[in-house]
Amino acid sequence: MQNHNLEIKDLLIDILESDQTDIQSIEADENLVESGLTSLKAISLVILIEEKFNIVLEDEDLLFENINSISKINIIINKYLVNT
């Protein structure tokens, strides 16, 4: 599985409006809600992920619980990149 953590963290800098140092310190399995990921920001995050990686998430993958950590986002991205 390819590691997209750097690209994901770049997106999080925009979404969470945090600086690079704060984002870099987020652990892969840490719940992003604790870093300020609200439901509205999660919607924007899904859209940015889709644009950045040129993928379209299926309905069942749109649930916030599937993207609430860096490792989960990585899994989702790899799932769709493998299928394209």
Next chain:
Amino acid sequence: MLKIEPIYEYLLRKQDKSTVERNQMWYEQLTPFFQDMLEVPYAVLKGDVLSIFAYGGSGFRNSHDIDILVSRKDLTKLHEICDKHDFKQIVLDDNGNPRPLSRQEKIMFKNSHQVVPYFKKLENGTTIELDINCDFFWAEFKGTRIKVDKILEEAIDFNLHDCHVRVLTPLTAFVQMCLHHYREMNSIYIYKLKNPITVAMFQDIYMFYKNHYKFNITQLLDYTKEHRIEPYMYYLLFYSNLIFEDEALSEHVELFRTPEGEYLLNCYGLTETERKKWKCDFINRLNRIDLFELVENDLNEDDKKKIELSLSIK
């Protein structure tokens, strides 16, 4: 006879004959649909069921739609049944014309307690809206969720205007109504549309409680404690008692008191991050026309964007 301040009397719900006739027409035309709905566990919520449970008859609550509770796992089957009966999932633009959901709206719906509503044209040319609920709670609720599957297992048969439907037991219907009313009264998005903190909403709670429709206060308390929803029940019973001054309710309210419930009495917002203190007391919030103006200055940019997004599909 309700014990209530005279200034509130005109705000009380009363039975409306045209609503009764409209509901009769709805359920008569939807009888075949509800016949097929027996294929999935479901329950009709609120609306005329609540009118009958709380007020003893149809037509006390004028709903513009029919609400149904189903499990998320049955949404595909539900969609097939709706499709068979010419229900279409659409949202309407500002001119009332159907339009597709934006990607943002689709993601929002996927993560909310509701799904995109269905609409069906009836024989008389009017349209009926079917709202599908998959949860008792709001999307951001962090506590232990009441399992919808288990609730639906206990749903009961009910004759609604000669239409056979399934409804929640009176106990779970009361709890569902309370959680629904709490959510409405504390949702900043709803304040933009209307003031949900009304005498009529508390009247629903009081009348249902007063009629003790086949459940008693001990059962309700046990259920409340089991599902850790005391703060919300306390909030609703406390204010219902404030408006309707009932001796029995005054005693029962105390059974539901918790520190968190007391804290919630003067707050609005559904999550820890949204929650703020009201700047005026309850009496000044009740049925106030400009409720949104009281909270507008407290909203951050995130709150305002969320309101816009929620309202875009109303």
